Amino acid sequence: MTQPRDWAELGAYPVDVDVFRIPLPLPGDGLRAVNVYAIRTDQGLVVVDGGWALEESRRQFQWALKEIGASLSDINRFLVTHAHRDHYTQAVAVRREYGTRVSLGVGERESLVEMARPGAIHGGPQLVRLRRAGADPVIERLLTARFDRPVDLTNWDLPDEWLDAGTTLPLDDRKLLALPTPGHTRGHLVFADLGHRVLFAGDHVLPHITPSIGFEYSVSASPLANYLSSLAAVRQLPDMLLLPAHGPVTESVHLRVDELVAHHHERLQACRTAVTGGARTGYEVAQALRWTRRGRDLATLDTFNQMLATLEAAAHLDLLVAQGLLIEASSSEVVRYTVA
Numbered sequence: 001m002t003q004p005r006d007w008a009e010l011g012a013y014p015v016d017v018d019v020f021r022i023p024l025p026l027p028g029d030g031l032r033a034v035n036v037y038a039i040r041t042d043q044g045l046v047v048v049d050g051g052w053a054l055e056e057s058r059r060q061f062q063w064a065l066k067e068i069g070a071s072l073s074d075i076n077r078f079l080v081t082h083a084h085r086d087h088y089t090q091a092v093a094v095r096r097e098y099g100t101r102v103s104l105g106v107g108e109r110e111s112l113v114e115m116a117r118p119g120a121i122h123g124g125p126q127l128v129r130l131r132r133a134g135a136d137p138v139i140e141r142l143l144t145a146r147f148d149r150p151v152d153l154t155n156w157d158l159p160d161e162w163l164d165a166g167t168t169l170p171l172d173d174r175k176l177l178a179l180p181t182p183g184h185t186r187g188h189l190v191f192a193d194l195g196h197r198v199l200f201a202g203d204h205v206l207p208h209i210t211p212s213i214g215f216e217y218s219v220s221a222s223p224l225a226n227y228l229s230s231l232a233a234v235r236q237l238p239d240m241l242l243l244p245a246h247g248p249v250t251e252s253v254h255l256r257v258d259e260l261v262a263h264h265h266e267r268l269q270a271c272r273t274a275v276t277g278g279a280r281t282g283y284e285v286a287q288a289l290r291w292t293r294r295g296r297d298l299a300t301l302d303t304f305n306q307m308l309a310t311l312e313a314a315a316h317l318d319l320l321v322a323q324g325l326l327i328e329a330s331s332s333e334v335v336r337y338t339v340a
């Protein structure tokens with residue numbers, strides 16, 4: 001089915017029988033847009049992911065739904081892949097007006113509870129992990145930019161329903177399997193329609209970028225190990241059409257999973273080489289690596305991406321420790337790595 005040359009272009013694009021991809025705008029970051037997927041059923045629309053609750057996003061959502069003869073009040077249910085603001089908050093905002101049912105993976109509960117805890121700080125867990133990675137210069141810049149503001153809980157109410165692992169959702173002739181894919185967040189779900197061979201992949205498998213790992217309020221002990229296991233789990237399913245939350249629809253889930261696995265193996269090796277070359281902390285290793293597809297230096301990234309990059313390097317180092325390839329020694333709060 002034809003797709004626009006620019007995947008982020010406003011519209012409602014058919015991607016399967018009675019399934020439409022609707023890109024919704026995101027403010028000022030590299031992701032450009034988030035795809036939500038509207039599935040037409042006898043009970044109204046079921047929409048995978050909700051977008052970020054922003055005026056412009058809502059306006060474009062309404063406009064795109066009108067193209068398929070529907071409106072926000074026709075949405076019966078949101079199936080949200082994970083609790084990030086660009087996926088979850090607009091589902092909650094629409095529910096407030098129309099009573100729409102919102103479902104989210106049960107693995108996200110801890111993060112939602114944690115962020116609602118009195119005194120919770122936006123970015124709190126990331127600051128702790130950056131400290132552990134010895135990234136004080138990044139922390140300083142984040143604090144200058146007021147990264148550590150109190151959490152804004154608008155549109156972060158709990159869902160109506162927590163989806164358990166392996167829940168099957170019957171939608172007319174379709175069956176969506178809710179498959180837990182922890183890694184990007186601990187409660188991330190993908191929705192597999194094995195009959196139609198389409199995968200609503202959320203941020204687990206993205207066609208052009210590698211998803212960040214463990215950017216959430218409650219981070220599990222080994223998010224990268226979980227992520228790689230989740231890639232293996234999806235790779236065991238039959239190949240499907242990839243319907244990602246960011247980027248264009250892509251022919252083969254398998255192909256992209258293989259690329260992501262290869263990427264992480266390369267990064268693990270590069271991290272180990274950096275430690276062999278004398279880098280000791282997560283931050284030093286992040287400085288030794290090259291970033292983005294253009295091979296940029298850490299220092300040329302903006303502060304937010306320096307944070308993500310440093311945390312990603314640290315996650316790789318922790319996995320190498322778990323694999324017995326590195327040894328960690330922590331004096332003070334900073335962890336230092338050496339080759340095993």
Ligand SMILES: [Zn+2]
Pocket residue numbers: 034084086087203245246
């Ligand atoms: Zn996202």
